[in-house]
Amino acid sequence: MKTPSAFILTFVATVAAAARLVAQDTAEPVAPQDSSCVQCHGESAIWDADKRSHFVTEADLAADIHWQKGIHCHDCHGGDPTSLNFRGAHSADAGYRVIESPKDIPRFCGHCHSDVEYMSRYQPSPKTNQEAEYWTSGHGRRLEQSPTADVAMCTSCHGRHGIRAVDDLESPVYPTNVANTCATCHADAEKMAGVQHHGRPMGHDQFEEWSSSVHADALLNKGDLSAPTCNDCHGNHGTVAPDPAAVSSACASCHVKIGTLFDQTVMKHRFEQANLPGCATCHGNHAIHHPTDEMLGMSAGAVCSKCHEAGQHGASLAGAVEAKALRVALEELKQQIAIAAGKLDRAQRMGMEVRTARFHLRDAQDALANARVEIHSFATEPVKKVLDQGLAVTEQVNAKAEDAFREHSFRRIWLAASLVPIGLVIVLLLLYIRTLPPPTVEPLEHGSRAAGA
Amino acid sequence: MSHATEDDAPATGRNGRVREFFTERFGLGTLLELGEKKRVPIHRTTPFYFLGGMALFLVVVQAASGVMLSLYYKPSPDQAFESVQAIMTEVDFGWLLRSVHAWGGTLLIAVLILHLLTTYMMRAYRRPREFTWVTGILLLGLFMAFGFSGYLLPWNQLAFFATRVGTAIVGAVPLVGDELLVWARGGENVTGDTLARFYALHVAVFPLLAIGLLGVHLFLVQKHGMSVPDAATNLHGNRVPSMPFVPHFLLRDAVGWYLALAVLALLAAVFPWELGEKAEPFGSAPEGIKPEWYFLFMFQALRELPAHFLGMEGEMLGVLFFGFCGFVVLLIPFLDRGTRTRRVLNGLAVVSVVFVIAMSIWGFLE
Numbered sequence: 001m002k003t004p005s006a007f008i009l010t011f012v013a014t015v016a017a018a019a020r021l022v023a024q025d026t027a028e029p030v031a032p033q034d035s036s037c038v039q040c041h042g043e044s045a046i047w048d049a050d051k052r053s054h055f056v057t058e059a060d061l062a063a064d065i066h067w068q069k070g071i072h073c074h075d076c077h078g079g080d081p082t083s084l085n086f087r088g089a090h091s092a093d094a095g096y097r098v099i100e101s102p103k104d105i106p107r108f109c110g111h112c113h114s115d116v117e118y119m120s121r122y123q124p125s126p127k128t129n130q131e132a133e134y135w136t137s138g139h140g141r142r143l144e145q146s147p148t149a150d151v152a153m154c155t156s157c158h159g160r161h162g163i164r165a166v167d168d169l170e171s172p173v174y175p176t177n178v179a180n181t182c183a184t185c186h187a188d189a190e191k192m193a194g195v196q197h198h199g200r201p202m203g204h205d206q207f208e209e210w211s212s213s214v215h216a217d218a219l220l221n222k223g224d225l226s227a228p229t230c231n232d233c234h235g236n237h238g239t240v241a242p243d244p245a246a247v248s249s250a251c252a253s254c255h256v257k258i259g260t261l262f263d264q265t266v267m268k269h270r271f272e273q274a275n276l277p278g279c280a281t282c283h284g285n286h287a288i289h290h291p292t293d294e295m296l297g298m299s300a301g302a303v304c305s306k307c308h309e310a311g312q313h314g315a316s317l318a319g320a321v322e323a324k325a326l327r328v329a330l331e332e333l334k335q336q337i338a339i340a341a342g343k344l345d346r347a348q349r350m351g352m353e354v355r356t357a358r359f360h361l362r363d364a365q366d367a368l369a370n371a372r373v374e375i376h377s378f379a380t381e382p383v384k385k386v387l388d389q390g391l392a393v394t395e396q397v398n399a400k401a402e403d404a405f406r407e408h409s410f411r412r413i414w415l416a417a418s419l420v421p422i423g424l425v426i427v428l429l430l431l432y433i434r435t436l437p438p439p440t441v442e443p444l445e446h447g448s449r450a451a452g453a
Numbered sequence: 454m455s456h457a458t459e460d461d462a463p464a465t466g467r468n469g470r471v472r473e474f475f476t477e478r479f480g481l482g483t484l485l486e487l488g489e490k491k492r493v494p495i496h497r498t499t500p501f502y503f504l505g506g507m508a509l510f511l512v513v514v515q516a517a518s519g520v521m522l523s524l525y526y527k528p529s530p531d532q533a534f535e536s537v538q539a540i541m542t543e544v545d546f547g548w549l550l551r552s553v554h555a556w557g558g559t560l561l562i563a564v565l566i567l568h569l570l571t572t573y574m575m576r577a578y579r580r581p582r583e584f585t586w587v588t589g590i591l592l593l594g595l596f597m598a599f600g601f602s603g604y605l606l607p608w609n610q611l612a613f614f615a616t617r618v619g620t621a622i623v624g625a626v627p628l629v630g631d632e633l634l635v636w637a638r639g640g641e642n643v644t645g646d647t648l649a650r651f652y653a654l655h656v657a658v659f660p661l662l663a664i665g666l667l668g669v670h671l672f673l674v675q676k677h678g679m680s681v682p683d684a685a686t687n688l689h690g691n692r693v694p695s696m697p698f699v700p701h702f703l704l705r706d707a708v709g710w711y712l713a714l715a716v717l718a719l720l721a722a723v724f725p726w727e728l729g730e731k732a733e734p735f736g737s738a739p740e741g742i743k744p745e746w747y748f749l750f751m752f753q754a755l756r757e758l759p760a761h762f763l764g765m766e767g768e769m770l771g772v773l774f775f776g777f778c779g780f781v782v783l784l785i786p787f788l789d790r791g792t793r794t795r796r797v798l799n800g801l802a803v804v805s806v807v808f809v810i811a812m813s814i815w816g817f818l819e
Contacts, residue, residue: 351541351548351728408725411548415722422715429708436704439495439696 037073060162133238183207209286248278274313297327336394343401352404364393491698496685501571503709510710518554528652533608577680583786609729625768753816
């Protein structure tokens with residue numbers, strides 16, 4: 001730290017210390033602008049590159065949730081904010097808390113965040129297990145083993161100073177920013193080199209894969225904040241990569257019905273026996289794309305064929321036949337829905353009443369969606385039952401569309417038939433005209449040349 | 454008004470007394486006398502006279518069906534399409550009303566164009582009928598404007614984008630194009646404001662103008678009588694064969710009305726007017742956007758013009774050209790000054806008709 005003129009510093013310190021002694025006597029808190037911390041740590045020029053992290057800007061403090069709640073430097077760091085003397089300000093007697101290694105940081109934050117009584121001042125039922133969870137996480141365990149390890153801790157994700165509330169749009173842990181925050185390390189090939197998980201290299205393509213997923217699309221492009229990002233599956237403070245057997249539980253936290261169906265299947269046990277990661281076996285883990293019907297069956301691109309074609313992991317050929325049959329049934333309902341919708345569109349363009357039928361067709365679309373869910377039961381019967389309900393609806397809708405076409409034709413026929421009475425009137429008029437006396441030749445009053453015609 | 458002798462004649466029976474009551478109060482005697490005295494010349498092209506009557510009949514059909522549609526139509530972007538859908542599906546014979554109104558409009562323009570061409574061929578615009586011609590041309594323009602404004606009202610995809618293209622042409626008018634475009638659309642784009650504006654024009658402003666112009670046109674037709682073509686006067690001199698208007702011509706006219714009704718029913722039966730799909734202003738324009746057939750020649754010609762021509766924007770030049778042509782057509786009675794100018798006018802007329810037909814076919818096939 002560079003020192004300014006010793007005379008000026010000593011003078012200012014003496015005057016300030018005298019003034020603050022009076023203030024201390026009155027036991028009033030130190031106002032931020034009077035804190036000696038800011039006077040040094042807020043001065044950019046006095047912090048060299050190697051100690052730059054000690055420099056705190058006004059903007060950092062203004063955005064910081066702690067600062068906004070009235071929690072100032074010495075509330076976290078301890079020390080004497082009234083002292084302009086370095087030793088006095090950082091004295092252990094005044095409660096100054098030293099951070100000697102990264103390992104100290106979770107405990108530093110946990111000093112308050114693990115204190116239920118203290119945190120209750122800010123939230124009626126505060127969550128105070130972050131630090132405890134952290135030490136159980138992959139990050140925490142690694143830090144525990146190696147105190148100097150370059151591993152994520154509180155400040156890595158939340159920032160050091162300028163810590164924003166988690167619901168602040170600019171917070172690095174706001175749902176839309178979480179993946180980018182994790183990617184700071186997990187997409188860095190250099191940082192992730194040599195990092196192992198379950199005995200395999202962890203890799204660094206998770207962020208890239210997730211970015212192409214249906215979840216990223218929902219979260220980032222469609223603004224669905226409930227769509228999962230890293231922490232929704234891996235946890236946040238207690239981050240762990242789920243065990244293969246636990247994957248389906250993670251997915252089921254949102255996909256409840258599918259999870260329930262899958263839990264009851266033989267397939268789940270087979271997957272567990274083969275150490276396959278549940279849902280991720282077919283849908284992938286980070287690059288989870290929008291599921292398509294092409295995934296079902298044994299044709300190219302179908303996920304069933306991966307195991308059932310070669311009898312891998314004990315998969316049977318009978319399962320392949322069943323998968324093919326389900327795909328055919330699914331396609332049939334889709335085709336019938338498309339035909340019915342096409343007929344309704346045509347009838348509607350004609351101006352026929354098909355709104356009720358169109359509303360009814362939604363039941364068939366619901367049946368299709370339900371069948372796609374029921375497929376996760378890996379049983380033919382329940383899927384066929386739902387598909388049959390859908391087919392029955394399309395049949396009724398098709399019949400209503402045909403009724404509309406018939407009504408339209410009926411109108412046209414009757415309109416054309418109206419030509420008969422119209423023609424009859426024309427004939428009668430012409431016959432009557434023939435009975436009139438023949439026209440005479442008379443000078444025209446208005447049609448003559450004289451009239452200028 | 455002097456008391457006519459027929460008014461003084463004693464009325465006999467109940468019908469006679471009723472007739473006398475109204476004749477005395479409305480001066481119907483003059484009208485009846487006019488009907489009895491009015492005669493219509495007989496010659497080779499007499500059937501052309503029926504076109505005016507057919508047009509008048511179709512105007513009445515349009516007014517009647519339009520009034521009935523307006524009982525159910527709701528002119529707002531949220532409700533316009535749905536209200537037309539309700540007219541076609543829920544209102545008793547609403548589908549028939551809409552079909553008749555839509556086809557009636559297009560048939561009326563067709564009849565008016567034929568009326569214009571036959572009037573030109575018979576040179577019925579000559580002195581003293583110059584303003585019968587002028588009001589007729591203005592009426593044709595007005596009914597085309599009726600068609601253009603009415604086209605948007607169902608607020609379907611085709612109507613919305615055709616109106617967007619059509620009103621954009623207004624923007625090409627030199628000097629005041631931008632202001633005219635904003636005035637026509639009620640803003641920069643085709644929106645609910647455009648719909649409200651077109652509806653007001655279609656059901657209030659244009660009908661008032663039509664009543665005024667049609668009144669003057671019919672008064673002038675009545676005042677000057679039917680024009681006799683040169684061929685007939687050359688053949689018969691001042692004694693051209695004629696028939697009384699009532700009942701001889703009126704009954705033949707009625708045949709024309711029924712023929713128009715038959716064509717209307719046939720068109721509605723063979724080509725039912727569809728509802729289409731609701732307009733999506735922020736969606737992309739559907740393929741094959743075309744205006745009504747009577748604007749197609751202008752639309753196609755403007756589309757084929759180069760972007761820049763003779764140092765001007767092509768579209769602007771096209772709009773100026775069509776505006777000038779319309780002005781020339783309006784002034785035909787004053788331009789026909791003798792054999793030489795008549796030959797020039799006839800030549801231009803033939804070229805114009807061929808151009809309009811060719812461009813329309815091209816536009817239709819495009």
